[in-house]
């Protein structure tokens with residue numbers, strides 16, 4: 001079999017890129033190992049234009065955020081399903097100083113576009129918001145599992161649910177032969193597993209473990225609460241609560257420490273009792289040392305590419321950067337410098 005692109009990994013990155021290449025008329029095959037520790041299947045799927053402890057506009061937010069809805073809505077239409085949940089985010093203020101700071105932000109054109117409303121007094125007896133809070137817009141969450149399952153149906157027999165074994169690759173004049181599949185180009189979308197690849201182990205990945213819970217609680221607003229933890233309404237009184245960030249003990253499964261941490265942080269913001277914890281999962285984010293994605297071509301190997309390193313923000317980064325990657329692959333359009341893996345070639 002002869003194909004244009006062999007993609008390793010059908011997480012959010014491989015799925016978006018595979019779809020865009022197929023749309024451009026290219027032949028694609030994806031390999032995905034169902035038992036690998038995938039990040040996309042665990043993620044909360046949040047997209048939030050104002051992030052971080054200091055609540056600043058997310059990197060390239062003005063370019064990335066307008067791409068989010070059109071891209072995921074296109075996939076919804078393609079698959080006849082629904083996985084993008086546009087939801088406002090409510091962030092309670094902890095002090096009068098914070099309230100003042102946000103009042104100041106509201107005239108900053110960079111941030112203003114993402115603010116729906118600022119409240120200066122408590123809005124909900126169920127929440128600890130004595131100084132009010134800010135309601136953010138252009139935000140929400142993506143049901144990534146649903147998206148991946150539906151797109152797997154779209155890919156049909158272009159998706160092989162098997163482990164890709166690099167040792168079985170052979171270089172040929174046309175590109176690469178993988179167990180009889182003749183691929184012109186290889187693209188690594190395999191999340192943290194790319195660290196162990198013979199091609200990309202030189203890249204400074206900085207994997208981050210995250211744990212996440214699902215809980216049942218009786219306070220049921222439509223918005224996402226975000227303060228120390230986020231609380232995403234899933235329906236039927238169930239909420240996703242996360243996430244932790246750890247750079248060690250990556251091989252350990254879900255821990256009691258993380259469960260405690262998440263529940264404590266939740267009670268610091270939502271006063272209502274947790275009736276039940278129905279799920280506790282962990283995943284490893286494919287994060288990078290400089291917190292920017294890894295896109296581009298291997299420095300010496302012909303036809304070997306990477307589309308990876310989306311860290312904690314795959315949902316908002318992937319719509320825009322999958323389009324950039326396609327234009328780079330098909331039209332040799334240069335990549336944004338900050339994401340091009342060329343920035344690390346001096347370390348080889």
Ligand SMILES: Cc1cc2nc3c(=O)[nH]c(=O)nc-3n(C[C@H](O)[C@H](O)[C@H](O)COP(=O)(O)OP(=O)(O)OC[C@H]3O[C@@H](n4cnc5c(N)ncnc54)[C@H](O)[C@@H]3O)c2cc1C
Pocket residue numbers: 008009010011012013014031032033034035036037038039040041042043044045046047162163164165189190191192193209210211212242243244282283284285286307308309310311312313314315316
């Ligand atoms: C707890 C947690 C919470 C998160 N919350 C959010 C959030 O709210 N918002 C957000 O934007 N992001 C969030 N993320 C991050 C998000 O999951 C990632 O940015 C994104 O999903 C990465 O997608 P990916 O396709 O690059 O990697 P992955 O999802 O890891 O996909 C890689 C795929 O490659 C496959 N693979 C690996 N090796 C092989 C092989 N040898 N053969 C075949 N297949 C292979 C894996 O099985 C996997 O399916 C969170 C992550 C975690 C862990």
